[in-house]
Amino acid sequence: MSDPVRWDAGLIRRYDKAGPRYTAYPSPAQYADGVVPADLVTALQESRVAGRPLSLYVHIPFCANVCYYCACTKIITKDRSRAQPYLQALEREIELTSHHLSRAQRVERLHIGGGTPTFLGHDDLRRLVDRLRDAFTLHEDDTADYSIEIDPREADWPTIGLLRELGFNRVSFGVQDLDPEVQRAINRLQSLEQTQAVMDAARALAFRSVNIDLIYGLPRQTPDSFARTLASVIEMNPDRLTLYSYAHLPDLFLPQRKISLAELPDSDSRLEIYRSSFAQLLAAGYRHIGMGQFALPDDSLGNAQEIGTLARGLQGYISGEEGDLIGLGVSAISQVGDFHCRNTGDIKLYQQSLEQNRLALHRGLKCSADDRLRRVVINELLCRYQLRFADIEQRFGIDFAIYFADCLGMLEQLHRDGVIHLSVTGIEVLPAGRPLIASVCRMFDAYQHVVDRGRYAQIL
Ligand code: SF4
Incomplete structure (x- = not known):
């Protein structure tokens, strides 16, 4: 099998920034x-x-x-x-x-x-x-x-x-x-x-x-x-x-x-x-x-x-x-429909809460329609290294170019740098971009500007 990845140290230095690994969206x-x-x-x-x-x-x-x-x-x-x-x-x-x-x-x-x-x-x-x-x-x-x-x-x-x-x-x-x-x-x-x-x-x-x-x-x-x-x-x-x-x-x-x-x-x-x-x-x-x-x-x-x-x-x-x-237990995460939440990470609070027959969640969010759409886009990229705009447009009733107009400049830059191939029909992550897949996904992360970088390290 040919190597699906090309290692470009310059690109990795430029794009491998601290951020989420997208096991969940929103993080x-x-x-x-x-x-x-x-x-x-x-x-x-x-x-x-x-x-x-x-x-x-x-x-x-x-x-x-x-x-x-x-x-x-x-x-x-x-x-x-x-x-x-x-x-x-x-x-x-x-x-x-x-x-x-x-x-x-x-x-x-x-x-x-x-x-x-x-x-x-x-x-x-x-x-x-x-x-x-x-x-x-x-x-x-x-x-x-x-x-x-x-x-x-x-x-x-x-x-x-x-x-x-x-x-x-x-x-x-x-x-x-x-x-x-x-x-x-x-x-x-x-x-x-x-x-x-x-x-x-x-x-x-x-x-x-x-x-x-x-x-x-x-x-x-x-x-x-x-x-x-x-x-x-x-x-x-x-x-x-x-x-x-x-x-x-x-x-x-x-x-x-x-x-x-x-x-x-x-x-x-x-x-x-x-x-x-x-x-x-x-x-x-x-x-x-x-x-x-x-x-x-x-x-x-x-x-x-x-x-x-x-x-x-x-x-x-x-x-x-x-x-x-x-999710069951201290700090466990649940994702039920559009409701995502996390239990307290404090074992004493967790036990006290359940002794009183009270579920121990303490933070969470209700996903918006925008969260759902972006989650699908990010998962497509993570799992298939490509995205067909028509699939997303059909599924969510949007015009991809209009909906993601804000991202276009960044995507074009990734295209010029050889991280992705951007066409009118979709995105393909190129071999040099595969190690940087989390950075590609970040372009579609509505929370990227409010992410506390101190909570994350670089991906690679
Ligand atoms: S200390 Fe952390 S890494 Fe080590 S066994 Fe426990 S949970 Fe795993």
């Missing part, structure tokens, strides 16, 4: 105060009437150790009993939300993330899935996408076996980097054998898809060291591989203050790590899905890309539409 950073539980209840009731399929996301925030690069909502504790009041609150939230939905609405996707979901013991994991099954209609025939994030340091064969028995058929392993020097610098010591053991278990137990997460741009990483990590990971043959770029924002994420700026690769090395990883993965037979997501051709993402059903959701690329997303 959760745009959510505002003033939403109340009744707003979510109304949205859930509308979902029931419309009979839309569901996705569930459950957040388990606990971790036994802190990784210095972490930007997740988590609680670092070795005290496993801290999970109990949290699980009680979670169960209450499951009851309160499912009450407004119909059993005819099937759960097409379930994802448990964290934190570290396997911080929970086996009994707690079983009970959590049982509660979900009691409240929602989960598929029992292994056809839906039910996934869970696994820290290989916190899981073994029996845990992977339990998860398969509970109905999970996809698994994502956090690896980040296998080099001992890098692991020391990020406070995440994890041997290749630990990862290999859970990989072997997932294979033996016939998980349908195994993903491995890696991060580039970490302290003490070099192009050579990361190439060795990637070679070892490729040897494990995961179906999917996600390459995240490290975003150093120590003012926002306190553990990152332990990372020395002097140990971070400079921007040229970061780009070289990404560029050579890209080539290494393509040479190993992986397909680039988009935004650092790679998959083997026979994985469902590769197939979705081929038949045009690729979509992007809060957990990254997915095959097929997400349906209404119900």
Whole structure:
């Protein structure tokens, strides 16, 4: 397969600016105060009437150790009993939300993330899935996408076996980097054998898809060291591989203050790590899905890309539409119809709120017609690297050139620079523009001028 990307360092320097990665539009950073539980209840009731399929996301925030690069909502504790009041609150939230939905609405996707979901013991994991099954209609025939994030340091064969028995058929392993020097610098010591053991278990137990997460741009990483990590990971043959770029924002994420700026690769090395990883993965037979997501051709993402059903959701690329997303747990995001909201990130407030039988959302927004239109435009670009104006005009009853007249100057500049090909019928993202796809999408982001750049890092 020819390289779908051309690396132009000058273009990347010019266009790779801090901004959202568009797992959602509008970005959760745009959510505002003033939403109340009744707003979510109304949205859930509308979902029931419309009979839309569901996705569930459950957040388990606990971790036994802190990784210095972490930007997740988590609680670092070795005290496993801290999970109990949290699980009680979670169960209450499951009851309160499912009450407004119909059993005819099937759960097409379930994802448990964290934190570290396997911080929970086996009994707690079983009970959590049982509660979900009691409240929602989960598929029992292994056809839906039910996934869970696994820290290989916190899981073994029996845990992977339990998860398969509970109905999970996809698994994502956090690896980040296998080099001992890098692991020391990020406070995440994890041997290749630990990862290999859970990989072997997932294979033996016939998980349908195994993903491995890696991060580039970490302290003490070099192009050579990361190439060795990637070679070892490729040897494990995961179906999917996600390459995240490290975003150093120590003012926002306190553990990152332990990372020395002097140990971070400079921007040229970061780009070289990404560029050579890209080539290494393509040479190993992986397909680039988009935004650092790679998959083997026979994985469902590769197939979705081929038949045009690729979509992007809060957990990254997915095959097929997400349906209404119900976020459960501290900081979890829900997207139900046009209503998007996020739960509080404060675990005490979350638990207190649910003890009082009150949903714990604290910020959100109701999408406008303009938000809906722009979301489709952005997702088309992210998933297909092209946009046909006629499709958007037909679907939304607009004249594209008039509606987006404000963007025209910027799009023409991208065209002159060889990032996109702009014609009267549409936009095609050129190979030199593919690494800059988020910057292309930003042209259609109505909030781009109010984005707080301090909340984001560059994409590459
Ligand atoms: S990176 Fe994952 S395992 Fe590490 S502290 Fe953050 S949430 Fe926990």
